[in-house]
Amino acid sequence: MAVLVAGGAGYIGSHMVDRLINDGYDVVVVDNLSTGHRQAINPKARFYEGDTRDSDFLDDVFSKEKIDAVIHMDAFSLVPESMKDPLKYFDNNVIGMIKLLESMKKAGIKYLVFSSTAATYGNPERIPIYEKDRKDPINPYGESKLIMEHIMKWVDEAYGIKFVALRYFNAAGAKEDGSIGEDHHPETHLIPIVLKVAAGQQDTMKIFGDDYDTPDGTNVRDYVHVLDLADAHILAMKYLEKGNPSNIFNLGSSTGFSNKQIIDAARKVTGKKIPTEIAPRRGGDPDTLVANSDKAREVLGWKPQFDNIDSIIKTAWTWKTKHPNGYEDK
Ligand code: UFG
Structure with missing residues (x-):
């Protein structure tokens, strides 16, 4: 099975790619390297450098590769930066989602696993937080991810692209051998x-x-290990392949x-x-x-x-x- 990981050079993306390769998947990575690292990508993955907002680039990748499912981890994700520059977040995250879905629709790809976030809840109405609880983001980052979730819902209704949104709580840790890990510039976590x-x-x-x-x-x-997040994506892909409906899950400890x-x-x-x-x-x-x-x-x-x-x-x-x-x- 061939999986495209958008944002596969990033912190969580690189662990995702590594885990997919180790599980025997054929892996294609797209990343514009704005925050990711080329060295973080497992060399067994085929890497295309480019931006998910660039439809020509994406269409070209989808025409060269026969992709069965997409894992979308390609987004800006820093809460403080999003407070200072909300338009950067809405442009990259929301437009990126629209362009990716357009290209997936053209290429006939039916499964999407999406990195969402606990930041969609804002100040939660109760602890622990359930998926159905009120979502009222208090930063543009969380708002951008909530909009992306809504877009996927309507796209599923109209075109049948099935999705799983995984709302991560705080991703942390690294591959145990220390060969890949978290490297942000600037680091805010x-x-x-x-x-x-x-x-x-x-x-x-x-x-x-x-x-x-x-x-x-x-x-x-609530801290959750990056490799446990990677496992959840693989389970989510299997869930979609079995013909299950689109769904949303919290991922935390x-x-x-x-x-x-x-x-x-x-x-x-x-x-x-x-x-x-x-x-x-x-x-x-x-x-x-x-x-x-x-x-x-x-x-x-x-x-x-x-x-x-x-x-x-x-x-x-x-x-x-x-x-x-x-x-x-x-
Ligand atoms: N913090 C400090 N000092 C620092 C850095 C962080 O006190 O130097 C504090 C923050 O104020 C916050 C906590 O540490 O209270 C965690 O902050 P992080 O920046 O590590 O993580 P966030 O909780 O802000 O955000 C992370 C991800 C988001 C995700 C969110 C969901 O970056 O993508 O978890 O829980 F949405």
Whole structure:
């Protein structure tokens, strides 16, 4: 079976491609390398450099390759950046989705697995969050992904392109051998920044706000290992191939960790001190995001392998110690 991964050079995309190759799939990657890394792509995948907003480029790829299903991981995904530059997010994410679906329709491709996000919920009405709960994003990033979900729904109704949207909570960790991992420029995510401090590349860890409505005042998030996310996509493709209807699933561990708890866990895993300071709140951060992921477990048969935060941080630390400056070290 041939699978096209849009955004396959990115953090989650590169782990997805690696897992697909190891499972015996024929893999095609499209990526414009705006945030991804060519070195992150498993060399057994066929790589086309280009932008999903470019219809000619996509049509050309679909004419050269016989693709059975598309995994769409090609989006900008930084909450703070989206607050500063919403049009960048709506342009890249929403237009990219429209163009991809147009090209899939022309090529007759019927299955799409989409990387959605917990940011679609905004400040949730209850914890843990169920798929059906109110969706009221508090940042343009989450809004762009919610619009993308709506577009897929109507496209399915009209043209029968079936989709699974996977709402990730906080993706973290790396392939266990440390050969691929998270490398963003600039890095804004909690765990890689904590590990930068642990590695002595940054003096102190700024905690953005300690006056949230949470037990220790810092934001609570639900961390899920990147390889467990990859597994869920493979299960979602199988679900669609069996003729099941389009569907939406949360992907999280169902356990919340505060920012302070993550820093403590990183101290334990790395054996480093990790100095911290309290900084002002960052815009667009909901108090708490924790998933109920029962639906993915029951319907898709998803069984996350990394079920504790120490083991997730350990894999990110292995990547960090092997590649202190990310892919630049290769
Ligand atoms: N944080 C700090 N200091 C830092 C960096 C982050 O205190 O230097 C805090 C943030 O304020 C937040 C928490 O760490 O409270 C997690 O922040 P991240 O940037 O790591 O992750 P987000 O929760 O903002 O967003 C991530 C993904 C989104 C996804 C979201 C869903 O980047 O794509 O999880 O939960 F939508």
